[in-house]
Amino acid sequence: MNQSELGQLLGYDKTYISLLELGKRSLDDIGSRRHIAETLRLPPHIVGVTDPADTDHRAMLQFGESTVRLAEIARQSGxxxxxxxxxxxxxxxxxxxxxxxxxxxxxxxxxxxxxxxxxxxxxxxxxxxxxxxxxxxxxxxxxxxxxxxxxxxxxxxxxxxxxxxxxxxxxxxxxxxxxxxxxxxxHHEAKAAVLPLLARAVGTLRNQPLFDEVMRETNRLLEETEHTSLFNPYALHEIRLRGLMATGRTDIAIQLVEQGSPVPTTTVAPQWRVIELITVAQVRLAADDCGGAAQSLHTAIDEAVRQRLPHQLQRMVRASHRRLPEIREVADHALDRIRQEMAA
Missing domain, CATH: 1.25.40 (Serine Threonine Protein Phosphatase 5, Tetratricopeptide repeat)
Incomplete structure (x- = not known):
């Protein structure tokens, strides 16, 4: 719609419409603003007029913002x-x-x-x-x-x-x-939030050069950027282990597990503890340490059930496979219970 058409619709001269668009004129009276809102079928608050509908709109936004924020806190808390x-x-x-x-x-x-x-x-x-x-x-x-x-x-x-x-x-x-x-x-903070997830995704493609490149950049930012629940040495240790296994460097992964996990430098989301336990168990199985793997998976199953994490239980079923049949059976039963509850 051009200025002439808009002016004709609102009952204003085209020149006046142009001045409004350029900010050289303003509509300060409520009546004119209501007229524009009604003619163009806009919510009144768009043109700065407060009415009961606008109050509902602001209340809805405040409620929505709180809901999104609290939901994210709940998710990260398990x-x-x-x-x-x-x-x-x-x-x-x-x-x-x-x-x-x-x-x-x-x-x-x-x-x-x-x-x-x-x-x-x-x-x-x-x-x-x-x-x-x-x-x-x-x-x-x-x-x-x-x-x-x-x-x-x-x-x-x-x-x-x-x-x-x-x-x-x-x-x-x-x-x-x-x-x-x-x-x-x-900025660095935004990039630091992406790189761990990118490293994990690249690892699944078994792209060793790209995985190593992303991890190098991640390590560099680790020294320059504030740590978060995902971007910290503890979480990156698990990502590195999984990537090393995926890219055929099991021996290095085993050495890292033997050295132990880094001390968390910030609050780590509970689900990350489950994820790390499963990955460590996979590395221990590769090192023929079935006892250590079973211990990690037992703890992981309890946490996955408490947090209702079926995807992680499925990872455990695959990890235990034939070598830890008892663990596989426990994980399978826990997964079935969650599926039944979801279907109810």
Whole structure:
């Protein structure tokens, strides 16, 4: 719609419309603002008019922001199921608003974050055969992120989506998204959040040169960037072990396990403890240390059941295989119980 058409619709001269667009004139009276909102079918708060609907809008945004923030805290504290329960109705409500034509920037931004949060939480609580669902939810935020054109936010969305693609075993696509996320990361902190996930995804492709390159860059940033629940020596130790195993350097992985895990420098998410125990067990089995592997897996099973992590139980089933049949049986039974509870 050009200025002439807009002026005719609103009852204003084209020149006046031009002055408004250039910021040389302003609409200070409430009546004119209401007229524009009603004529263009905009929510009143878009043009700075407060009414009961606007109050509801602000309350919804405040509630939504709190929900997303608390859900992320719950997920990182080992309560991903509770995060899903909080985020699902919020996403449904925001999507319903969008379908009704409410596409304000703050609503879209909240929706994108809520979808990502829901996808990541689902990625914790769903079994492997359903992890593509988690990847689909994170993918729904990509177009919104690109619309905003904020490199930090786009990098965040691509990072989370790429990690869910990896878990869904779409390894090539995962590396592509994560490399893109790293490339557009606007500062060290954003890049540090991507690199551990990229290293893990590259490891699954058995790309030794790229894995080593990513780990070198990660180690460099470890000295320059504040540590987080993912970006810290403890978490990176597990990622390095898994990558070494995947790229055929089992002997180095065994040496690292014998040296022990680094002391955590920050709070580590509970699920990372489970992930690390399983990876260490895999390395111990490669070293023919069945007793040490069994001890790690026993602890991991208890934690995976408590946190409801079916994907990690499936990793344990594969890790124990024929060499630890009793462990495999316990993990299988625990997995069946979680599946039955999910189906109920």
């Amino acid at each position: 309560h991903a199921s509770e995060a899903v329960a909080e985020l699902w109705p919020l996403v449904a409500r925001l999507e319903a608003r969008m379908e009704d034509g409410y596409t304000e920037r703050d609503v879209l931004h909240l929706l994108a974050r809520a979808r990502v949060g829901l996808g990541v939480a689902l990625g914790n609580v769903l079994p492997e055969e359903r992890l593509s669902t988690a990847a689909r939810w994170t993918a729904k935020s990509i177009d919104i992120a690109r619309y905003f054109g904020d490199p930090a936010f786009t990098s965040y969305v691509l990072r989370m989506h790429g990690n869910e693609l990896r878990k869904a075993r779409l390894h090539g696509a995962a590396v592509d998204r994560l490399q893109h996320a790293a490339a557009i990361a606007p």
